[in-house]
Every structure is written in C-alpha cells, then in structure tokens.
Amino acid sequence: MFEFFSTKGFKSYVKEARKILDGNWTGRYTKPSPTLYPHQWNWDSAFMAIGYAHYNEDRAIKEIHSLFGHQWENGMVPQIVFNPEALGNYFPEPDFWQVPGGRLTSGITMPPLHAIACLHIYQHAKNRRSAHDFLKEMYPKLMASHRYLYRHRDPVKTGLVYIRHPWESGLDNSPSWDCPLKNIQVEKTGLPAYKRKDLAHGVPVEQRPSNEDYDRYVYLVDLFRENHYDETEIYRQCPFLVQDVLFNSILCRANRDLAEVGKIIDQDVSEVEEWLAQTSRAIRERMWSPERKQFDPIDLITGEQLPTATAASFMPLFAVAASQKQAQLLYERLNSVSFCALHQGNCFTIPNYDMARNEFDPKNYWRGPVWININWMLSQGLKSYGYREKSDAMKKDMIQLPVRFGFHEYFDSITGKGYGSDSFGWTSSLFIDLVYEYYDEDRQALNWLGRRKSRKLKDVKILNEVPGVIPSPAADLAPKLMSSIGELKDMFYSMDRGLVDYAAMKRSEEYRSYLESVVHLKAFDLKGLVTREEKLAFWINLYNTIVVQGIVELGLNSSVRGISNFFTHIAYDIGDYTFAPDDIEHGILRSNAHPPYRMSPVFKGRDPRRAYMIEPMDNRIHFALVCGSRSCAPIRFYEAGAIDDQLETATRNFINSSEVVILPEKNKILLSEIFNWYKKDFGHRRDIFRFLRPYLDQDEKAEYLAEHMDTIEVEHLFYDWNLNH
Numbered sequence: 001m002f003e004f005f006s007t008k009g010f011k012s013y014v015k016e017a018r019k020i021l022d023g024n025w026t027g028r029y030t031k032p033s034p035t036l037y038p039h040q041w042n043w044d045s046a047f048m049a050i051g052y053a054h055y056n057e058d059r060a061i062k063e064i065h066s067l068f069g070h071q072w073e074n075g076m077v078p079q080i081v082f083n084p085e086a087l088g089n090y091f092p093e094p095d096f097w098q099v100p101g102g103r104l105t106s107g108i109t110m111p112p113l114h115a116i117a118c119l120h121i122y123q124h125a126k127n128r129r130s131a132h133d134f135l136k137e138m139y140p141k142l143m144a145s146h147r148y149l150y151r152h153r154d155p156v157k158t159g160l161v162y163i164r165h166p167w168e169s170g171l172d173n174s175p176s177w178d179c180p181l182k183n184i185q186v187e188k189t190g191l192p193a194y195k196r197k198d199l200a201h202g203v204p205v206e207q208r209p210s211n212e213d214y215d216r217y218v219y220l221v222d223l224f225r226e227n228h229y230d231e232t233e234i235y236r237q238c239p240f241l242v243q244d245v246l247f248n249s250i251l252c253r254a255n256r257d258l259a260e261v262g263k264i265i266d267q268d269v270s271e272v273e274e275w276l277a278q279t280s281r282a283i284r285e286r287m288w289s290p291e292r293k294q295f296d297p298i299d300l301i302t303g304e305q306l307p308t309a310t311a312a313s314f315m316p317l318f319a320v321a322a323s324q325k326q327a328q329l330l331y332e333r334l335n336s337v338s339f340c341a342l343h344q345g346n347c348f349t350i351p352n353y354d355m356a357r358n359e360f361d362p363k364n365y366w367r368g369p370v371w372i373n374i375n376w377m378l379s380q381g382l383k384s385y386g387y388r389e390k391s392d393a394m395k396k397d398m399i400q401l402p403v404r405f406g407f408h409e410y411f412d413s414i415t416g417k418g419y420g421s422d423s424f425g426w427t428s429s430l431f432i433d434l435v436y437e438y439y440d441e442d443r444q445a446l447n448w449l450g451r452r453k454s455r456k457l458k459d460v461k462i463l464n465e466v467p468g469v470i471p472s473p474a475a476d477l478a479p480k481l482m483s484s485i486g487e488l489k490d491m492f493y494s495m496d497r498g499l500v501d502y503a504a505m506k507r508s509e510e511y512r513s514y515l516e517s518v519v520h521l522k523a524f525d526l527k528g529l530v531t532r533e534e535k536l537a538f539w540i541n542l543y544n545t546i547v548v549q550g551i552v553e554l555g556l557n558s559s560v561r562g563i564s565n566f567f568t569h570i571a572y573d574i575g576d577y578t579f580a581p582d583d584i585e586h587g588i589l590r591s592n593a594h595p596p597y598r599m600s601p602v603f604k605g606r607d608p609r610r611a612y613m614i615e616p617m618d619n620r621i622h623f624a625l626v627c628g629s630r631s632c633a634p635i636r637f638y639e640a641g642a643i644d645d646q647l648e649t650a651t652r653n654f655i656n657s658s659e660v661v662i663l664p665e666k667n668k669i670l671l672s673e674i675f676n677w678y679k680k681d682f683g684h685r686r687d688i689f690r691f692l693r694p695y696l697d698q699d700e701k702a703e704y705l706a707e708h709m710d711t712i713e714v715e716h717l718f719y720d721w722n723l724n725h
C-alpha cells in the first residue's frame with residue numbers, strides 16, 4: 001500500500017468557494033445565499049467571518065461590524081439585518097416585523113457565535129495590531145449581547161437562556177420543536193395574511209418547512225409585534241419558550257472565548273467567567289437526561305424536557321460543558337448507525353436527526369440532512385474530548401461533500417446530494433476554514449513524521465513468531481487463518497459503534513490461538529500453490545491478515561497512518577522468505593511493478609521471491625486489498641474456487657460507491673486516488689473509462705460518461721486512511 005497524504009486538488013475548490021463568497025458579498029455583509037436569503041443573518045455572519053479570517057481579515061471584520069451596527073439598545077443582536085435595496089424577495093421583512101424605532105431588523109435573535117468568530121479572527125490575523133483594536137472595540141458589544149441574554153432570557157436565573165421562536169434556534173423545523181409547536185392552537189382566521197416567499201427560488205417544497213410550521217412562525221411574530229417587543233410581556237404570554245441545547249452550548253462556548261478575548265485586552269473577566277460556570281453547570285446538570293443518556297432541551301411552558309434525537313443534543317461537546325462520562329456516552333450514540341458511524345457505508349457524517357427514527361427525512365431541511373455548520377462545531381467538540389479519529393473523519397466528509405456535490409445549503413445524509421440553495425455562504429466559508437486547517441495539520445503531520453523518527457519501525461518486525469511454538473506444515477492454513485481473523489472481528493469489532501477493541505482483542509484467547517496458527521506459515525510450502533486462482537486467493541487473504549495483525553500488534557487506532565513505514569516494516573516469514581505487505585502487494589500481486597512514487601521495484605535483482613509473482617497482474621486486486629477506504633468491500637475471505645466472481649463483486653462495489661462520482665452538470669468525474677497512484681495498472685483516462693464501463697450501474701451518469709469520454713474532466717479524491725473493517 002502506498003501512503004501519501006494528498007491535499008492537492010483542493011486549491012481549485014477553495015477558489016470556487018471564494019468566488020461564491022465574492023458573489024454573495026454586498027460590500028457590507030455576505031448574503032447566506034444569492035437569492036433565497038438576500039439579507040444579513042446573525043449566525044451566518046459569524047460563520048462567514050470564520051472563513052474570511054484565513055484570507056481576507058478586512059472582510060471578516062466588516063461582516064461583524066455590519067451586524068453589530070444594528071445591535072439593539074438592550075444588547076440584542078438581531079436575527080436578520082435587512083438590506084433596504086434587497087427588499088421584496090423574502091418573508092417576513094420589516095413591514096411585517098414592525099420593530100420599535102423603525103429599525104431594519106427582525107425582532108428575535110440567534111445562537112450567539114460572535115465571540116467565537118472574533119477570537120478566531122484575532123488568532124488568524126496577519127495584522128495583530130489591528131486585530132487587537134478590533135477586539136477592544138468588540139468586547140463591550142459582545143458583553144452587551146451576552147448580558148441581554150442573561151438578563152432577558154433567563155429571568156429566574158437558571159443559568160440557561162430561552163429562545164422564543166424556532167428561528168432563534170437556527171434549526172427552524174427541527175423535530176425538537178414539533179411538540180411545543182403542536183401545543184400552539186392557531187386559528188387560521190386569527191392570523192395576519194402572509195405569503196411565503198421561500199418557495200419561489202426553485203427549492204422543492206419537501207425540502208423546506210411545512211405551511212403548518214409557517215403558520216406558527218407567523219403567529220409568534222404577530223404576538224411579539226402586538227407586545228411591542230417587550231421582553232417581560234413576551235415572557236408572560238409567549239406559548240413557545242424553550243431552553244435549547246444548541247443555543248446554550250454555543251453561548252457557553254462563546255463565554256469561554258469571550259473570557260479569552262477579555263484577557264487579551266486586559267479586561268476584568270469575572271462576569272463572563274461567572275456566566276461560563278453557571279451555564280456549563282446548568283447544561284451538565286439540568287439538560288442531561290440520565291435515562292436517555294443525552295442532553296435534551298427544556299420546554300418552559302410544560303416544565304418538561306423535550307426528548308429529542310437531533311444532532312443538537314451533542315452540542316455540549318462544542319461547549320466543553322459535558323463531563324468526561326457524558327462525553328463518552330454521547331460519543332457512543334453519535335458514532336452509531338443512528339448518526340453515521342465511522343466506516344459505515346451509505347452515509348456522510350452526522351445528519352441532523354437520528355436516521356433510525358420514523359420521522360427521519362434525508363431531504364427535509366433540519367429533519368435529517370447533513371449541515372456543514374453543525375458538523376464543524378461537533379468535530380471541534382469531539383477533538384476537545386480526544387475523539388480525534390472521529391473528528392478527523394468528519395472533517396474529511398465535510399470537505400468531500402461540497403467537492404463532490406457542490407456548495408449547497410444542506411446535503412442528503414445518505415447519497416450526499418446537495419439540497420436547498422446552492423452557492424451557500426457558510427458551506428463555502430467553513431469549507432475554506434476546514435481546508436486551511438487540513439493543510440496545516442497535513443504539514444504538521446509530515447513535520448512530525450520527519451522529526452519523531454521513533455514512530456518509524458527501525459527493523460522489520462516479523463509478526464509470526466511465538467516462542468515455543470514449532471512451525472509445522474498444514475495445507476489448509478490460509479482458510480484457517482481467515483476464519484480465525486473473522487472470529488476476532490465478530491468478537492471485538494462493533495459495527496454500529498465503529499469501534500475496535502484492540503486492547504481486548506490482544507488479550508484474548510482467540511487472538512493467542514490465531515497467533516499460534518500464523519506461526520505455521522513458516523513451514524508453508526509456497527510451491528504447493530499451483531493455479532493462478534489459488535495464488536491470488538492466498539496472497540490477497542494474507543495481505544489482509546497481516547494488515548489487521550499489524551494494527552493490533554502496533555496498537556494503532558485503526559489507521560495505518562500511525563506508523564510511517566507500516567507497509568514495509570511488518571512482515572511474515574513464509575517458507576524460506578520474508579514478505580512485508582508491500583512485497584505482497586507490489587511484488588507478488590502487481591508482478592513487481594514499482595510502488596507509486598518509488599523509483600525501484602520491491603524485488604530487486606535476482607530476488608528469489610520473484611518466482612512467486614502472479615503474471616499477468618489482475619488490477620481488480622486493488623478493490624480486494626484492505627485499502628483503507630471506507631467504501632471498500634469489507635474484508636472477506638477469498639476462495640480459489642470463487643475468486644473471479646469475488647473480485648468482480650469487490651470491483652463493482654467499489655466503482656459504484658462514492659469513490660467514483662460522475663457529475664454531468666460539471667462535466668467532471670471524480671476518481672479515487674487509487675486510479676491516480678496506479679496508472680501503471682489502470683492506464684490513463686480513456687483506459688480507466690473503458691475499465692469502469694462494464695462495472696458502472698447503467699444509469700444516465702454512466703451514459704453521460706460514455707458520451708463524453710473525450711471532454712470530461714478528471715479529478716482525484718483524497719484517500720481515507722481509516723481501515724475498512
């Protein structure tokens with residue numbers, strides 16, 4: 001296996017993302033989308049600034065300034081700042097809100113992400129001095145916005161603030177609000193006349209909130225308007241008052257960052273620290289549901305928790321408010337089939353709603369699709385608690401979604417298809433942030449490998465030596481080994497949680513007995529393998545076996561990237577010779593072809609192992625080896641008698657997975673890096689297309705490829721180094 005962490009190719013997508021942001025930029029703020037959302041939105045602006053911070057500090061600062069330029073006297077930062085030049089295309093606009101003083105804003109707020117964005121701007125600033133001035137200017141405004149929340153949205157001092165409209169949550173039609181909204185009795189005749197405008201921009205109705213939802217949204221706005229936006233009155237009368245997990249978690253994290261901001265500019269931060277302590281305690285103690293082992297919002301009208309199954313309930317990870325024990329339980333749920341586990345096929349990172357529930361809808365807005373902003377926050381939260389592998393896998397998925405499917409508002413959690421608006425602001429800006437961070441981590445990883453030589457195995461580590469066990473010949477050794485590996489997988493790998501308990505595996509009796517059988521490879525007579533089929537099955541199985549054993553022995557966390565020379569420095573002694581995974585792959589199975597980016601073949605000169613090369617090579621082996629791609633077929637036992645069918649199936653599965661994506665609308669085909677690394681085996685573009693053709697499901701995309709073989713643009717996807725289990 002060839003190991004190279006490739007980031008090439010993203011630059012063009014970063015360019016595309018920047019172009020989208022340029023297109024949505026109005027000179028003062030960035031529209032969330034070109035037509036659906038023409039005004040300035042509260043938390044969108046924070047997400048935009050986070051992306052801009054990497055390459056256009058000035059714009060990041062202007063974005064925040066523009067929003068806070070419309071902060072209310074009571075400190076509230078409004079959900080929408082309307083652009084007078086863009087009125088007429090959105091509902092509701094100022095004529096409907098009628099907020100005091102004729103302000104051009106809505107009369108509600110949104111999750112307070114701005115302290116987080118301001119700190120991020122400062123941390124990435126090239127011009128530290130002007131960023132310092134920016135923090136000085138923003139600090140009192142941010143303080144006023146948090147003070148507003150604690151004063152007006154937590155009147156009985158619980159440490160948790162309430163939202164009074166689903167739009168304030170940012171997740172408008174989240175299933176979490178079904179119950180409290182249903183409790184609002186709306187008489188159609190009592191509602192002011194209104195016309196939805198969100199359905200006039202080409203987004204299908206099934207991807208947007210329902211009319212029943214809109215009636216209630218309007219009902220609540222009407223109530224605020226009638227009460228002249230008086231918070232005390234609204235608190236008395238509003239039928240929707242919810243302490244939301246996402247809102248409070250963001251506030252908690254924003255307090256943390258605001259305290260940091262205050263310290264940078266030498267302020268007394270005791271008030272913020274008090275808020276931080278109160279809210280994180282209240283999240284931990286009052287929002288936690290011990291029975292459901294999750295965080296749930298609290299409905300202040302009924303006084304009850306609202307049992308939910310949305311991604312918002314994991315948000316205390318982002319706040320760093322969950323205890324270690326709570327975080328572990330959250331992780332187990334988050335990394336399960338309900339929310340797309342590591343290595344699980346047919347899903348893309350965390351959807352907004354439990355995929356196992358009846359109400360789950362992969363297309364409808366906040367009722368199932370994947371949202372980049374939610375995943376961005378959760379991946380940071382997971383990293384803070386040490387769930388690095390999951391956090392990294394999420395980052396890759398977040399990068400891959402727009403690369404494969406475009407810069408959409410949200411994505412189908414099963415197919416990845418983009419929905420809602422295209423050219424979406426925060427998808428573009430957070431993509432930029434992720435790629436910048438990814439490049440950075442990549443650079444650090446490479447430096448780290450260079451510096452820390454100890455993570456390289458110095459000598460070849462023979463994995464089939466057990467003191468006291470004498471090798472003896474056995475003809476059915478290979479099938480025995482595979483069934484023994486299968487047993488280990490059944491016992492120690494949990495598919496729904498995506499976890500492998502390597503430590504327990506290593507301690508187990510089953511592993512000991514597996515080790516004892518692998519010793520006998522030393523007495524195995526390779527000449528006993530006569531037919532091409534026998535040889536193929538034997539070597540593929542052996543390759544897959546040694547990789548799994550290598551991971552267990554070296555204590556790697558299911559990714560071979562933990563050791564820089566993994567594929568050359570673990571080996572089995574077989575008969576008179578030693579074989580590392582690279583010897584098996586490139587020497588035997590690829591007929592001694594050069595490993596990619598290496599100058600010489602693995603068997604040099606008269607290496608006697610050349611006698612076992614399989615010629616001609618069968619390029620389908622690439623889809624049968626434990627290749628590290630989550631879309632690979634699971635490790636299976638290959639049998640000489642069925643090897644051709646099995647390789648056909650493995651190839652077909654791979655080619656129809658997300659490793660080969662045809663995008664007719666972009667005249668592009670995205671191909672796994674495997675086709676790039678192994679040009680020697682697959683040839684160049686036309687040869688690759690010819691190879692793909694018989695395997696591709698016969699649909700319009702396959703037809704498109706057949707008709708555009710000469711003009712279609714090829715791009716390569718980056719490689720996921722997590723093992724396929």
Ligand code: 9WN
Pocket residue numbers: 032033037041043044079167170171172198
């Ligand atoms: C209402 C702008 C906003 C996001 C929200 C998202 C959606 C508005 C709408 O669009 O809400 O605020 O009209 O649907 O739910 O999170 O900020 O992108």
